[in-house]
Amino acid sequence: MPETAAQGESAADPRFRFLSSIIGRPVRGPDGARLGKLTDLVVATGEPYPLVESLVLKGREGRRSYPWSSVERFGNGGLTLKADAVASTPPDQPLSDRIPLVEEILDKQIVDVHDAKLVRVNDLHFIELKGQLRIAHVDVGLRGLVRRMGWEPLVDRAIGLLRPKAGYLKADQLVSWKLVQPLDQSAGKVRLEVAQRLLATLHPADLAEIMEDLDRDQRTVLLERLDVETAAEALEEIEPEMTAQLLEDVAPERAADILEEMAPDEAADVLSELPGETRDEVLAAMEKPEAREVEALLAYPHDQAGGLMTTDRLQLTAEQTVAEAIAELRRRDEEIPFLYEFFVVDAKGRLLGNCTLRDLVLNDPSTRLGAIMREPPATMLVDDRLEDVATAAAKYNMLSVPVVAPDGMLLGIVTVDDILAEVLDAR
Amino acid sequence: MPAEQQAPPVPTQRAGLWRSFMIFLAVVGPGIITANVDNDAGGITTYSLAGAQYGEKLLWTLIPITIALVVVQEMSARMGVVTGKGLADLIRENYGVKVTFWIMMALLVADVGNTVAEFSGAAASLQIFGIPPWLSVPVVAVAVWLLVLKGTYKSVEKVFLVACLVYIAYPISSFMANPDWPVVLRATVTPTFEWNGTYIAMLVGVVGTTIAPWMQFYLQSAVVEKGIKPEHYAHSRLDVIVGCIITDVVAFFIIVACAATLFKAGIKVETADQAAMALAPLAGKYASWLFAFGLFNASFFAATILPLATAYYVCEAFGWESGIDKKWEEARQFYWLYTGIVFVGAAVVLIPNLPLLQIMLISQILNGMLLPFILIFMLLLINKEKLMGAYRNGPIFNGIAWLTTVIMIVLTVWLVVMGVRDLVA
Structure with a gap:
């Protein structure tokens, strides 16, 4: 199976086929008798390019599904089923990790992981291999809309006359199926794992x-x-x-x-x-x-220092050395988002001063923190207003503002990103 | 002591009531805001013309219209709460590209018509202050465009809402004009009907302006935006019902005031100045200023919402990125649509010697003609078990909504037949 390029695939290539070109077409028995019209295709997911497993048709007696293996031949004129298939009764209950494409994917919104945005599915693009269909791409472009309207030949000719070089004629906006995440309900365990890996990117x-x-x-x-x-x-x-x-x-x-x-x-x-x-x-x-x-x-109310602060912080004592500080920093790297600056407290947890990463780099590993720390230019009480916190951060160029209890105990820090977010919100 | 022992239940009950009230306040909004946008330039004009031309004769329609409005808006809100999706979204996902395309085209035409009405309203009201349309329309269009795109709209929305209190002028004026109240009340409950083209056109216009198709899209999206959950739906429904009643009480008094003044005096209303005379019993020679203020507020309020809302639905339906928080390059279709609707709406009004009031009325008739098509899709969607589950329509709601649809189709067909006949003759 080829790793197809996402853009500019020629729709005329016989090995490719759009969902819109077969949905709604008649399905016939081996004798040519019309059984109904094709309403849906069901794919099994789990593979990068999922295989069409069965088809759903709507006839006089309602909906019925057949395995794809019972298809004798298909084309733009419709599908013809094999003789033995018509008589058989296939299992009707949907298995997990199966997606009916028209019901769950077509016209729905899906996540385009490649472009990190939400798109609406205008059409689906299949690759045809030895009589089997696999989903290759999702069409999210204007061309897909025009095709669904049934106007593709007309619009192509009109634009071809007016502007033969128009980008519209060549560019299908196709996104590889591997790079989209449908938001249907039926994901089983395997697909969840794939989705997690994909979305985590x-x-x-x-x-x-x-x-x-x-x-x-x-x-x-x-x-x-x-x-x-x-x-x-x-x-x-x-x-x-x-x-x-x-x-x-x-x-x-x-x-x-x-x-x-x-x-x-x-x-x-x-x-x-x-x-x-x-x-x-x-x-x-x-x-x-x-x-x-x-x-x-x-x-604490959320517009006061107490509500703004986080308790996740690096807190060391004045007796600890630079080497110990660096070790602590490495150990807690995972949980502390903010490493440029940390606070030094006494044995009871009262705030004494702060140090920066720069201090750690420039000083001898055996230096005690008490010797290199500076007094923090400003501290906040839990009930100080957002405005005061923002003013202090701006005035003293602080990346984090310490919040202390009246007795000097360090309670937490307000980081500058939270201050920014709140100030922008308050406007 | 016994008193103290009995005390606890009281605070909890009060707390329950208080909580209830807070929840109501939190979900209040979409319905009542929609109601006030509903009384836009087209609305005020249509009700004024209805009262001026037919006196009390159309008052009876307001009761069935209110019932239909409550039913239809409640359906929109319910669909929004239960599915968490907008109406355009639901139509696209359930009926595919073709149906969506034609509905969106129809809606686009009707909404451009409505936008024309809003700019006509702004032009007509500013004309009263002596500002000619060639000056007022471009200025208003640019102001609307900037206000919305700079994202300052939310902060002025409340100003518009407060300014809507100007509608109180109509009830006061009605009472001061001292109409024959027994006649008014009898007319309100006694249906009368005329099978002539102008009457039916007016009727379709009154329905179309009250139950405007685009409002259903707007209300549903507003409910979705608020993230109201099915558990809190009862409050949301109250909000919608209160909003509908406000809309129609205002409509009632506009018609009564116009009937008691303009119709009585036999004035054939052609300009906004004349329509303003309905407020003369209250405001005397300042009537036209008061009217102009109300009309301008309504026009401007709706002009900020309508083109933006339309651009949103169309983009939602076709899967284009939308939102004023996106950059122009990211959401090109959205911005061009929005700009195009504002531009066309304003450009039409700039055609010299346009009968502004007639234009506004025609846009509302167009609304009325489109309404049944939207209603059909709303009804099909809201009765889908897969979508709505236990929240599907009951027989009464279905009955009222289908009846409204059928009546509007009959009236529309009749109107078209009459139009063709007049054209041939």
Whole structure:
């Protein structure tokens, strides 16, 4: 099977065929008697280019499906079935990982992973090999729309006359099936794994944008196709209200897993949008330390320093050395998103100063942090307003602003990306 | 002590009520906003002309129209809540490219007509202040275009909504004109009918402006956008019903005020200045200013929503990227559609010596003629078990909606036949 290029495939090549060119065509028995018209093709997924397994036709007695192997020959005039097939009764219940193309894919929105956006399927492009059909591409372009209208020859001729060199004539906007993610309901285990690998290649921000464009059900389907980490990263970029709506529809255990992966401040924002009962359920399902952290943050209003801060931070004591700091930094790389700056506290956890990555690089490994730390230019109390936090960050060029209790205990940090997001939102 | 022991249930009950009220406030909006956009330039003009030309004779239609409006809008909202998809989306996914294409073309034509009506309304109202259309229309068009594309629209929406309070002028004016209330009320409940072309055209216009096809797309998308869940649907339904009633109460008083003043005086309304006389009992010589303010607000409000909404549905149906948060290169079709609708809408109004009020009426008649086709698809969709499950239409809703569809088809066919006959004769 050839690895076909995504763009510019000639539709005239006999080895290729569009779904629109066979759907609705008559299906005949071996004697030429009309059985009905073709309404759907069912593919088995799991392979990169799924094979058409069976066909569905609608005759006088309603819908009926036949295995594709019973097709004698097919073309633009329709399909003819083999003699033994007509008499047989095929199993009618759909197996998992089977997709009826017209019902679930055609005209629906799917994720184009290559271009990181949502597209609508105008047509499907098959490759024909030894009488078998495999899906090769998804047509998402204008040409597909025109073809579905039945105007392709007409429009081609008109444009050919007016502008023979028009890009429209050559360029089918075909996206390889391998690079799209349909959002139908019927994915089994194998396909979920493929989907997870595929979708994890998207940037979380792109994934977030796609999610926002989807309707509610599809959004839930897409969330199910994501592994916990990818889901958490993407959801951090979405409005907390929408994330809350989404998580309400999944099992509390999975919601808890996703929230644990999110930064505690983002998780707290989402939890505060959940209705009371669901919130308690999800909190109960979360691991104890994470749940406690998030619960503490939930107590603060979201436009104050307490609500803005995250408790994920690197916190070392003045007695520790540069070498220990670097070791700690390496150890916790996974969970701490923000590594350029960290805070130094005394034995009781009171804030003493801060150090940067630069300090660690420039100083001798045996130097104690107490000797190189600086006093933080500004600290915040939990009830300080967003405006004050933003002003301090801007004034002192801080990447993160520490939030302390009245007795000087370091509670958390507000990072500059959260400040930016909130300030942009407040405008 | 016993009092204290009994105390707990009260706060919980109050909390329940309070929570209920908060949920209502949170989902309130789509229905009531839609209602106010519904009373746009075309609406005010059509009701005014209906009252001025037929006096109280069309009042009876408002009761069946209100029932049909509630039923139709409720269906839109319900479909939005249950499926989480817009109407254009549902039509495309269930009926394929061909059906979608023709519906979108029809909707596009009707919406360009409506946009023409909005700009006519803006031109007519500013004319009262002495600003000629060749100046006002381009300025308004550019203002609308910029306001929407710069994303500042949301912040001014509330201003429009508050300005809608100007409609209170009509009830007050109605009472001050002191119409013969027993006659008015009798006319409201006594159906009368005339089988002539102008009467039927007016009737189709009144229905078309009240149950405008594009509103169904707009309302459903607004409900989807709000992310209202089926559990909270009861509140959403209340919002829709309240909105529908507001629309038709305003319509009622516009017709009554016009009947009591213009129709009584035998004025044949041809300009906005004349239509404004309906507010004279309240505002005296300032009537035209008050009318102009109301008409301008309605026109401008709808002109910001209508072209944008239309561009959204068309792009949604064909799978083109849409949204004012996208860059021009990313969502080219969307921006060109939007710009094109605003441009054509404004350009038509610039044709010299156009009878602005007549144009507005005609656009609403067009709405009425398109309505049955949209209704048919809404009915087919809302009765699909796979889509709506337990939320399908009951027999009463189906009955009312199908009856509305059939009546509108009969009236439309009749109107076309009359038009052809007049043309031949």
